[in-house]
Amino acid sequence: MDTVDNKNKIGRYLITAALPYANGLKHIGHLAGAYLPADIYVRYLKAQKREVVFVCGSDEHGTAIPIQAMKEGTTAQAIIDKYHPIIEQNFKDLGIAFDIYHRTSAPLHHETAQEFFQVLNDNGDLEVKESEQYYDEATDTFLADRYIKGTCPVCANDNAYGDQCEKCGSTLSPDMLINPVSTLSGNAPIKKATKHWYLPLNRHEEFLRDWILKEHKDDWRTSVVGQCKSWIDGGLQPRAVTRDLDWGIRLPLTVNSKPLTEGAPLLAVEGQRNAVSKDDAGKVLYVWFDAPIGYISATKQWALNNDKDWKPYWYAPDTKLVHFVGKDNIVFHCIIFPVMLKLHGNILPTNVPANEFMNLEGDKMSTSRGWSIEMDDYIKEWVKKENGGDGMADVLRYYLTQIAPETKDSEFTWKGFQDANNSELVNIFGNFVNRTYVLMHKLCGGKVPAFHNDIIDDADKQLILDIKASVVKVENLLEGYKFRDALFEVIDLARKGNKYMQDKEPWMVAKRQTVEGVLSAEGKKSIDNCLHLCLQLTANLTILINPFLPFTAAKLCKMMKVVERMLEWENAGRIDLLKVGYSLREPQLLFRKIENEEIEAQLDKLKSSIVNRQQIKVDTVEEIKTQKELEPVGAEIVFDDFAKIDLRVGTIVAAEKVPKADKLLQLSVDLGFETRTIVSGIALHFAPEDIIGKQVTVVVNLAPRKMRGIESNGMILMAEDTEGKLHFINPENAINNGASVR
């Protein structure tokens, strides 16, 4: 464990949180796994006035981005430009205070990653091997496993991918597929030789054994060490550093660190068979290689922004580097990246406090299945609401920390969320602060009362000891990355406050000691002491809760009319934080109760979203094509059935997006005899402003149906092409509205 004792030897802290992959929104599981614990730790360190930089950023390379682009019918660049700012804002709204949120598409990152590769390659730390890979001649590209489909050799599913069959779950390699087909062109791929650089992890087995299994056997989490042991014992293999793809960081075109000039040798000069040549222009760095270097480029950018030197953070031995990640990321941060760092001459991480996973209402979280709570959704539903506010961000932070999967997988339930808020934040913490304030205003005239040492009793002394003890405990727990326990300790201190006040019952003292409207001197002193200590405790709670619930701490500072400097950790444990005679504000409720209806609404939303997702589930372009082409002819009907359908031509006169619905547009359609409201699920395909004035064909005698609370009176006919794109069915030339279609 990193004890409090050796913290003074640390010159600076560099804290990283796993780079979110910019192919979609991130959910609360991600938040609980890496970002929230990292943020708590950083806020604590900053309160300690230690030198600390907290870096993160979007990971924007890899195959999944272009695949997501295909799904959304756009470009890879558009995908990352869409998700990067949303994710960044989501973090901000939830109080995750990165010192920099960078992105791997930034030129500075490209340079940094290329330099890194260059150094390793020049030092002979990389190997070059040739291998045969599937190649699509039509599109002139080598195919990543995900881009190849074929028949699964295990279950005969026709839509198995090159890396895995999603039907039977078998792990595959492209060679195992029967009749492989490129998803890019639909053609059969050919085999072609290609050259790749590898990181020979096998050369570093000894180092890893010593470093992880011996040095960090006891101070890293058991699951982390166990996972590493599993990998090392399994035999480390060289890992490809490059790949044939046009989305990513190009290899640095240099020989012996000098730019490659025209006419330079195609392959390597003598003794430099690893050198990159002009032939390698189509290769990029593998995303696993470039992504963690993003921590370094982010640090550089932070230094530029703040006029600091970034180098000590990556080279000085007294820097403490801590990576916060989820358990899926252990191997990259404990084995692969450290090897890279060691070869490049950087410092190694001090700890990698990986969390397990968080389930949701009894099932794994999964964005693709719609079974998740996205940060973006939570913010919209709870924070940016009339009865929401920053406090609701803190509520999520509280519950996620309270159920943090530090030692094993844990589970998020809306009922648990409600209970944690209502019984702990509202009833214990919020109530203590509130009753202290109310009583202080009632019995002490809204001012901090004096403390009379002559009548100090055991209860007072005990409370003071409890405060000081809590500070030490919280500190030790935070240093040991036990955030769940640390938070519990803070709430427990509030619990002790409630008990103390109950035992002292100043409201009863006021009643008992008041004779003919005058409070006795002893009574006054007793009340003063009690409320004085309760107020000092409130100030201490503010300092202790600050790393966990920063918005609440800020609110408390306002109520106590103190500057944020009071939040510095060295003030924790002091019982003279609020000056005697200082007048304080009226109490303001810190948290609100969450009602059953709100929880039920969230549960309904979750259940309906999983249904919707299944309906609109799309995969690659190829898959859509296959599905559409295979759509069978419907069952035969008689003419009378057809005649029942009343089809008319109408003109769209107004269109707007339906709030809180991804796919719905609310349209007003002029049918000649009337103008109707029709809700149509076409928002993903058309912008409202683009379709106003268009003529369409409408089913006018369809029974009305409510969608998202809006009654839809009819249905617009659309044709769907093989790529899943929608087209209006309308008359060749503009005709009168209300015309019948037969």
Added chain:
RNA sequence: CGCGAGGUAGAGCAGCGGUAGCUCGUCGGGCUCAUAACCCGAAGGUCAGAGGUUCGAACCCUCUCCUCGCAACCA
């Protein structure tokens, strides 16, 4: 027998050789300044299952079952 982590009251977790504990929830009683807390009391567990070591096991060993993760072109 691929590897790793985990399976303890309704929920979430701690305990890792001395006979089961914490928080929330539930039920009964007291008190009341408060978005009500606090106090007293109660119900609720064959510590996944089986076997073994031991005077004694939730804790050590063996096997089985279940959950999650990883198994290298996947971030």
